[in-house]
Amino acid sequence: MQIKKYDQFNETLYQAKLANGLTVSLLPKAGFHKTYATFTTNYGSIDNTFVPAGGDELHRYPDGIAHFLEHKMFEKADHDAFQTFGEYGASANAFTSFTKTSYLFSATRRLKDNLTTLLDFVQDPYFTPETVDKEKGIIGQEIEMYNDDPSWRLYFGMIGNLYPNHPLQYDIAGTTDSIAKITADDLYAAYRTFYHPENMTLFVVGKLDPDEVLAWITENQAAKTFADFQPIERKIPATVEDGHDIMPYRSIEMPVSRAKSIVGVKGLTPIKAGTEALKYRATVNVLLEMLFGDTSANYLRLYDQGVIDDTFGYDFELQSGFNFLTFSGESDDPAQFDAAIIDVLENWHASLDGQDALLELVKKEMIGRVVFMSNSLEGIANRYDQRLFGSVTLFDEPGIIQQLTLADVAAVADQLLQSQAISEYQIRPQHEELKKAES
Amino acid sequence: MQTQLANGVQLTTVPSRQFKTNQIIVNFRAPLRREDVTKRALLSNLLETSSEAYPDQRALANALAKMYGAAFGAGVSRKGPTHNLRLALTVANERFLASDQPLTQQAIQFLQSIIFKPLGCDHQFDQATFDRQVLNLKAAIQSVADDKQYYAAQQLNVALFQGDPAQQIPSFGTAADLDDLNARDLWTYYQSVLADDQIDIIVVGDVDEQAVADQWRAVGFSDRLTPRPRPFYHHHNNQHFVEQTEYQTLSQAKLNLGYDLPVFYRGEHYYAALVFNELFGGSPLSKLFMNVREKASLAYYASSALDTFRGVLKVSAGIDSANYDQVVKIIGEQLTAIQRGDFSDDLVAQLKLGLINDFESSLDSQRTFAIQALIDDLTQQPVSDDEWLANVQAVTREQIMAVAKLVTLNNGFFLSGAQTCK
Numbered sequence: 001m002q003i004k005k006y007d008q009f010n011e012t013l014y015q016a017k018l019a020n021g022l023t024v025s026l027l028p029k030a031g032f033h034k035t036y037a038t039f040t041t042n043y044g045s046i047d048n049t050f051v052p053a054g055g056d057e058l059h060r061y062p063d064g065i066a067h068f069l070e071h072k073m074f075e076k077a078d079h080d081a082f083q084t085f086g087e088y089g090a091s092a093n094a095f096t097s098f099t100k101t102s103y104l105f106s107a108t109r110r111l112k113d114n115l116t117t118l119l120d121f122v123q124d125p126y127f128t129p130e131t132v133d134k135e136k137g138i139i140g141q142e143i144e145m146y147n148d149d150p151s152w153r154l155y156f157g158m159i160g161n162l163y164p165n166h167p168l169q170y171d172i173a174g175t176t177d178s179i180a181k182i183t184a185d186d187l188y189a190a191y192r193t194f195y196h197p198e199n200m201t202l203f204v205v206g207k208l209d210p211d212e213v214l215a216w217i218t219e220n221q222a223a224k225t226f227a228d229f230q231p232i233e234r235k236i237p238a239t240v241e242d243g244h245d246i247m248p249y250r251s252i253e254m255p256v257s258r259a260k261s262i263v264g265v266k267g268l269t270p271i272k273a274g275t276e277a278l279k280y281r282a283t284v285n286v287l288l289e290m291l292f293g294d295t296s297a298n299y300l301r302l303y304d305q306g307v308i309d310d311t312f313g314y315d316f317e318l319q320s321g322f323n324f325l326t327f328s329g330e331s332d333d334p335a336q337f338d339a340a341i342i343d344v345l346e347n348w349h350a351s352l353d354g355q356d357a358l359l360e361l362v363k364k365e366m367i368g369r370v371v372f373m374s375n376s377l378e379g380i381a382n383r384y385d386q387r388l389f390g391s392v393t394l395f396d397e398p399g400i401i402q403q404l405t406l407a408d409v410a411a412v413a414d415q416l417l418q419s420q421a422i423s424e425y426q427i428r429p430q431h432e433e434l435k436k437a438e439s
Numbered sequence: 440m441q442t443q444l445a446n447g448v449q450l451t452t453v454p455s456r457q458f459k460t461n462q463i464i465v466n467f468r469a470p471l472r473r474e475d476v477t478k479r480a481l482l483s484n485l486l487e488t489s490s491e492a493y494p495d496q497r498a499l500a501n502a503l504a505k506m507y508g509a510a511f512g513a514g515v516s517r518k519g520p521t522h523n524l525r526l527a528l529t530v531a532n533e534r535f536l537a538s539d540q541p542l543t544q545q546a547i548q549f550l551q552s553i554i555f556k557p558l559g560c561d562h563q564f565d566q567a568t569f570d571r572q573v574l575n576l577k578a579a580i581q582s583v584a585d586d587k588q589y590y591a592a593q594q595l596n597v598a599l600f601q602g603d604p605a606q607q608i609p610s611f612g613t614a615a616d617l618d619d620l621n622a623r624d625l626w627t628y629y630q631s632v633l634a635d636d637q638i639d640i641i642v643v644g645d646v647d648e649q650a651v652a653d654q655w656r657a658v659g660f661s662d663r664l665t666p667r668p669r670p671f672y673h674h675h676n677n678q679h680f681v682e683q684t685e686y687q688t689l690s691q692a693k694l695n696l697g698y699d700l701p702v703f704y705r706g707e708h709y710y711a712a713l714v715f716n717e718l719f720g721g722s723p724l725s726k727l728f729m730n731v732r733e734k735a736s737l738a739y740y741a742s743s744a745l746d747t748f749r750g751v752l753k754v755s756a757g758i759d760s761a762n763y764d765q766v767v768k769i770i771g772e773q774l775t776a777i778q779r780g781d782f783s784d785d786l787v788a789q790l791k792l793g794l795i796n797d798f799e800s801s802l803d804s805q806r807t808f809a810i811q812a813l814i815d816d817l818t819q820q821p822v823s824d825d826e827w828l829a830n831v832q833a834v835t836r837e838q839i840m841a842v843a844k845l846v847t848l849n850n851g852f853f854l855s856g857a858q859t860c861k
Contacts (some may be wrong), residue, residue: 009459009535031457034800080733086724087785089792091800108799137736144691145739145757148587215570255688257581294500303496309575311582318558328580341625361504369506371531374803375458 001214006395009374013393014210018221021198021229023386024215027205027393029377030354033208034107036377037115039122043194044099044388045172046321049235053196053227058235061169061190062181064174067096069187071135073103073128074432079367080414081121090114096172099387101194106377111208111218115323119202125191127184136179143173150256150427154328157263157425161247166237173264197221198229203381238322241268243420251334251426259428261334263341266421274390275400282366282400283412284316286323288364290409291344292327293349296358298344298351307331307340320387325416334426342395348413352406354431367398427428440738442652444640447663450655451812453643457803459535461543461644464809465550467524467636468817469809470668471517473605477612478628479524480515481620484572484624485564486526488511491556494565502549506542507531509549515689517610519672519748522818524632526550529805532645542647555658561624568649569724573617580614587753591854592755598683598850599676599697599751606672606749636709639816641809671703674747676849684853691739692760694852696770698752699847700745708845709747710830715716716745717790718777718839720754724789726755726773726782734768737762752846760855766852777843780836798824 004013004427045067049060073094085092090107103122105143107114107142146152160169173179183208204213271280292314293298302308312329344351373379373394383394442450454574457473470477493499503509509530516523530542558565595610600606642651676699703711703830720727720743730795741756758766776782801807803823815821822830 008537023837031455033802082723086722086789086793089789089796091796106800107795134736138732138739141691141737141739141757142758144759149692150585238462256585258578259586270553283633294496295504297497299500300495300497304571306571306574309578311579331577361501365504365508368509368531371459371507371535372529373508374535375460377803 002375003095008115009395009432010397012396014214015391016214017221018197018218018223020226021196021411022221022223023196023201023216024208024217025201025203025384025391026208027203027380028208028210029206031035031370032206033107033379034377035108035204035208036381037118037202037204038051038102038104038129038381039200039202040045040100041103041194041200042099042320043190043199044097045170046098046167046236046354047194047234048167048170050114050193051233053192053230056232059189064177065182065186065190066101066174067173067292068135068139068179068182070094070096070101070103071139071192072132072187073122073125074122074124075131076121081117084117085114088113088117090117098172099321100385103401104344109112110208111247115213116217116220116339118218122195123224125188125195127187128351129184131185132187133181133216134249139173140176143171143176144337146171146173146434150254150260151253153254154260154262154425157250157252157427158183158262158326158423159324161323161423161425162251162264162266164245164247166322168322185312192227193232196226197228198233201384203384205381206377210224221416232286239266239268239270239322243268243418246302246421248422251428254427254431255430256427257381257429258330258332259332259334259426260328260330261424262326262328263338263345264423264425265345265417267318267325267416267417268421269415270321271323273320273388275392278392278396279387279400280320280412281316282397282403284318286359286362286366286401286404287409287413288314288325288354289365289414290358291348295365296351296360302340307337318388335430338424338426345417346419348417352410352413356406359409363401363404366401368395372396373389440648440652442656444655444658445660446659446663447642447665447667448638450605450640450642450645450652451816452651452723453808453812454646454648455642455643455805455808458644459532460529460805460811461532461546461642461646462529462641462805463546463550463643465640465812466641467555467632467827468489468521468639468668468811469632471520471522473608475628475801476522476605476608477616478625479522479632480514480611481572481576481617481625482629482632483513483524483616484576485568487511487554488572489565489568489628490553491558494558498657506535506545506549507538507540509542511549512661514757515610519670520815521668521670524636528551534645543644544650544654548840549723549811550632555608557629559622559626563626563635566622569625571662573620576611577614577617580609580611582597583609586690587687587693587828587854588755588757591695591852592753594683594685594854595695595697595852596848597679598681598852600674603674606674610647611789617779621798625711630818634661635663637667640814641798643805643808646795658817660733665712670748675699675701677847678849680848680851682851684855686855689854689856691757692768692856694756694763694768695852696754696756696848699750700752700842700845701750702747702842702845703750703857704747704814704818705822708838708842709826711834712745712747712844713794713831714790714834715839715842716743717794718782719743719773719843720787721745721789721836722793725785725794726776727770728754730765730769730773735765736764737769738765763853763855765815771848774843774846782836784836785833787839791831795828798827
């Protein structure tokens, strides 16, 4: 077991790689009542074309299959894993993102029973044509629910602009049509390909004794046999580096009371995994704070002009294989909103040059935020991403932030904020809704 | 440690080394009055974004950033017949920052300057800031209706509390009210908040309790001459199910049902009602989740929630419009099943474990300690962790059935996506 001490935070991370390939991370938190565990596979919604384990040809699977598989993992021949967690008083859940599927529980009691349940239900697939068909109704409702959510539509509208030829553009849950095509055999193929321990991580944080917990996990895993791990071949389109595939503008109408707008910037340069990726994310976050954060001159100017309001927000999404920025908000004049954001992005020099004092302030703020996040078991575990960052954790971030210089920030701005990578997407109120508001 | 700073002004410090941050909450509590709700929401926006020392958002944001990114927020909420205006500030504990900046002391100073020196002069709020925040709040209130789940829940609330506008409107007020407010009247109203509201100050973390108390004592709060607000809203409703349907363009229809359930926080039947709610629709093991979602595949969400400060129970489900009748029928059947005892003892034991898990888990959130201290001050019924656990464990199946029999379905609101007859 590897031990990494973070003296400033008074935290210790324990890590081990088991014989079957599973990476285990344990972080005890003194004084906490709860233990939170996530069991994650490097398999998400964008992995819809891959060579199934045992096969030798790329196959295209229906959109939404990773998420469908997540739903179906809970159901077994004679029980439901939710029920088993319930019997032990735990609360369980799962989520699928673009690149990962995570199964999790949190519990204040019976940690061994709950951990065993987590490992066992994720490592024991059971799909039949009947159970697969039944799930289509539930997931269909989930898709409909998101269809009515303007913020969700706005976000995926932008992704569709930035990635028109990439599986990112598809809703994580798929569509009613795509999930109708999913079969039990598809689920088994995806399961065998991506749920090998070598492609998975287990992160446990909170009330725990690391030696005891590692022994339980090791014993559980040693009792199971797995096929030899076959390196996974997935087809993910490479980023078009000159950005010519990006759709610069689209808009739709929805029953909303006020227009919503989103500006996106696609990262055209691939980011290398590891500590470098963590540094890149930290630098972009500093850059965003300096350009648009509430301590920036731009924020106050745009706020006082009424161009942005409290609905304004921005985000940097960095994942294995892609990265992009989004800026969104509600506005009575979405064209004005977009123009103001793009103006700041294209003239980033003006906002950065000579701003050493602002940089120091932003760094201070971001280091403080790491301390905030360290209170949250979920925050610590969910921020961990082995595929992208390697074994580093939240507690490695302050050291990286501390060393950032204005030149680092400018270099990233120069690389990321390219005019040809910028796109706009708007949701405008439906015509009859406008009339109703006016009358 | 509790310190009475004046009549109706109380400081509670909760020492804890579990967290790496310290949290300070200042809560102003008043009886819920229809005419004050929107004023208080606008006040919370003004206090959150400006003060004499920090006249614009950037100045305020800079002050927070200098305190290593302190998190500051203001908000309003309704609890039974009371309305709360709340300021919350969280700072890192400097021990984890390799810094000797006295962050907690600075945080309290910051809050005091926000509360006692708002941005304004000549007995009125700064006009430009006031106008901007009126616009922003109005836009925010209007946009809330875009969230269809929220909209349907709010329409149910209107139906349930007919005849009592203070209970019907959202806790953040209405857009129409904003047109009638002005910077001078709001200033005058804020003076009455400072003078008359019950004030609770809660400080949670690894702090010097004496120093914190001294710092707050220095403010010189005045005694409140107004009586303490009542904690519960009694609104017994015998009305039989009244349905209401509205059509909008949407993919998933929203079904919301409102029930009378006269059980109040930590009063008679309270712990049995907690278990009843878990059994009915409050957990993934519940009757609603199992029967509406899992067995019939009719919904993605189908759940129930208790409001033990107003004595109501609510059910909400996202469904296909065509399935309305079937879903309403299944929900009704689940309640009847509980009334006649159609549930296993094993399930009850699991539901209790789930409640206990939630309770113990909540002790890992700094906010829980602050919120609990506020509720204890409101209801004056503090219960120790051990008592709480014992009370939940002691609930019997007969008690759960008895609670189920107290439930009366009053109202249904259905936001339908299709113009078909249901």
